[in-house]
Amino acid sequence: MLLTATLFAPLVGALLVAFVPADRAQPARWVALAASLATLGLGVVLAARFETGEAGFQLGMAADWVPAFGVSYRVGVDGVSLPLVLLTTVLTPLAIAGSWRMTDRPRSYLGLLLVLETAMLGVFVSLDLFLFYVFWEAVLVPAYFLIGSFGGQRRVYAAVKFFVYTLLGGLLMLVGIIALFWLHQKATGVPTFDYDTLRDFDKAPATQRWLFAAFFAAFAIKTPLWPLHTWLPDAYTEAPTTTTVLLAGVMSKLGVYGFLRFALPLFPDAAHWFQPALLTLAVVGILYCALVATVQRDFKTLVAYSSVSHLGFIVLGIFAFNVQGLQGGVFYMVAHGLVIGGLFFVIGMLEERRGTRRIDEFGGLQQAVPRMAAVMLVITLGSVALPGLIGFVGEFLTLLGAFLENRAAAVLAALGVILGAVYLLWAYQRMWHGPLEREENRALPDLTGREWAILGPLVAAIIVLGLFPRPVLDRVEPSAQRVVEQTQASSP
């Protein structure tokens, strides 16, 4: 019940926002913030009730939905999904606070953000494949409108590309889900979309490959894996920045979560069969997108490419099929969510002040806004995985996991660690260091109280979880271990 409340609280908030008279922006903001904070509160209670050390699903709930087709409403969290639920509930109120100054239809905008939150939470907690699919596609709708009607100059192009691309993957997955359902029914006579049942049901390796490929389409596009990534720089760049925070911070985790939760345990033999291909795509993506990021002129696009590059590390960890890789992958998801959220927030704040995101429009900002520069430095260093900050633990564990499984992949991916430092530090140097030459930059105001309220928690988390990652890691480990066991190939 608690989980269900957490899941739908933002949706209720969105309804309440809709009841606010259209000309009253301020109450709408407060209602939206209150709803997202209430969700965060529920998420915290959820985490407090969570039994550390348990591998299976907890705090769940199950009810029939469409019994005739075996569709049920079944939700639950384990060590893998709980951190992602919390990440979502943390980033959403920050994104709402970040949108405070927005004057273009704030009511619709905030309402859509809340709908997006429910949809994404639903993906993380669904334990029925049909329910999962519903939430998966439900994410598209608010995201499409957030990009397409609130975004930048090329918003329609970016939104349509994002929508079509992702929908295409989703539909292929739907085919996979229906085929899986059908195969199970043929074999046992029982119609069900239940996650555990479908996972434990024996599937011939050849069948698994087809089904894996169908799920792969959805997850690889959503992640995105190279070379299916080109919708992302457009979508991230064109979306309003607080939407980009949620897209990059949370939505980018849906694909990798899907691999971890569904593609691996449901089709272990196929996962092994596809492993070399997946590792290859991950490594190519890491290096390729890091190189492409170095020459971007728009800082938002640069961070967008860095996101694709970093997601490659998570895929690498997941497809290592060992506990270090999977546990590190989940931790990396959390770390990446917080860090990239911070990066996009800072970009948004700069854009609010200057109306541009081009790197060469800045320079010497440390003199004008020293506090902002310091915050940005911590976030940047978190992103380049400096030991002692949040990024390191995930990067170390995913690479270690990959190394234990496939040394060549890990060694090549490690080169991406160097490139990551290249593009981020170079950008930092060009924007924050050096002479303050442009007159427009001279009088920029430093961080306001509201901005501190947004960036403060992120910076604190980046430092604290870097030095004390165990509160997260210890909850992930048993569930990651369980996924490792479920992913054992049944036949050689």
Added chain:
Amino acid sequence: MLLGQRLRRLAGWLATLAVAAAFVVALAAFLELLSHDAEGRSQILRGYEWFSSGDLRVAFDLRWDPLSALMALVVTGISGLIHLYSIGYMEHDERRQTFFAWLNLFVASMLVLVLAQNFLVMFLGWEGVGLCSYLLVGFWFNRRLLLVNPLGRLVEGEPDDTHEVWAPPAAKKAFLANRIGDIGFLLAMFLIFATVGSLDFDDVFGQATGLASGTATAIALLLFVACTGKSAQIPLYVWLPDAMAGPTPVSALIHAATMVTAGVFLVARTHAFFEVSGTAQTVVVVVGAATALLAALIAIGQDDIKKILAYSTVSQLGYMFIGVGLGPIGYAAGMFHLVTHAFFKAQLFLGAGSVMHGNDDDTDVKHFGGLRTAMPVTFWTTMLAWAAIIGVPLTAGFYSKDQVLAAAFEHGGIGRLAWVVGVLTAGLTAFYMSRYVFLTFFGERRWPEGRHPHESPPVMTAPLVVLGLGAVVAGFVLTTFTGEGGRFQQFLEPVLGAPEEHESLAAAFGLSAVATGVAAAGAVAAYLLYARQVDWLALRRRYASPWRALADRLYVDQAYELFTVTLGGALAAFLARTVDQRGIDGAVNGVAELVGSGARSGRRLQSGLVRSYALGVLGGAVLIVAFLVFRP
């Protein structure tokens, strides 16, 4: 505001006191360590668990043994003096509390590095000092720095002999070169964990002897890659001379006395891998010797006093690597040179800083001359350190360099080659260091008009005196009085193992006579060229092309820049503009267009873009299901 001002002034003293306290504690712990016998001299302090995953457990455990004690004493001792000096040097800087905060953070990271009991905690310190180096090199992020151009005055009528640089690119270069090295560290850890199943020093070194030699070689070489980054050896040394853009106390502390020696320490700490490997030892010796020679050559061609010292540091680090690369016979010698070098190079940098302080931050050796009367304390203490680095008998540098060379000679094989290179480098060292002191302190005054060189305040000269005296006596003290009647070597034996018996006294005497003779020749050559009435600028013009090669750092930096910035940049631009936008994204848009037009013309439906794609996709999906269902 008033409080802020006072706090700002206090920050330096607070920071200095903190480090001094750390030194006192380290000293007490060191004396306590001496009270144990050899077996009891390895103490481990258990800390909280950082993270764990599967079989991997990483805890903040610290280790106190002779090797870490030695490093801790050097780090805190030298840092304390340099902190004190910085109070004077940074007096007029607005952001000095930030400066001291970072300097303290550096000392803390360095202590984590040397006290770590497992590889990951060491890596935390290892990257932590790299971060502090990045922050401190780029400390003057908005200040235009004048960089001395040694090519200046090469052509008659070339107007200016300096060009402007910014610190941030140097800071970034330092961080990135270190990052490349750190990947070696990271991969070494992976390989160690994959082979041994732990990253704890005791577990790892306990099993090191049983490793296959190929594995040991791989681990050792990966670790050495990290050393070439942090300790500025071939091929990653190029960042260190650039790092001189940082404030001079930073150059003294981080880029001469402590951080850059971390690689030498790492080889000593992980010597087990190098011993099992053998091949790796040879690589260390060869790289060390080659770096020593190359950097000494380049140092001759520099006119910026900090650059001369920077290349000198690179060169001296090469000696240390020769030492620790030789195996048990050279470990103590390499570490010994690390300690003595910390004294004399810290002094040389602080002395150079004092010269800059008294000369409007000028670093061009062409603008000095005859400073010995204007800055007597700086002059005399620098002469002490000069004596040490060129190896005047009985100074610290003489003892340690002599031990490294003796060990190399006795090691035989590759060691003999290293000995020859080392002796040659000793001559070059004497030449460029004498050139530096002659051009700075002796001869005619070449100061620009209106400059009034003056001695630095006592808070700066006091550390100069302490370090200068240390540069003279440290060698003597350490060889004679350390431990219970023994020597430096015996103190380190519980960690580094005992070498076989030493060569006869007569042979040793002969060897050091050769090295000393070569060094004396170098010094004399410098005297003839730079301390007498020779027009060395005319000579420079006459032999312009060899001079240009030296001054241009033998073109190594240009070659790197061609590869990374030009070629790497071109590759990245090609990927971004051609492959990504036209290739991949073009294909995506092309397919979309095809499907879209196909759907429109085929069905003549007035559907929106989105719906037509969906239909097309669904059609394909139905085919796949059909295949699955009707498959035999």
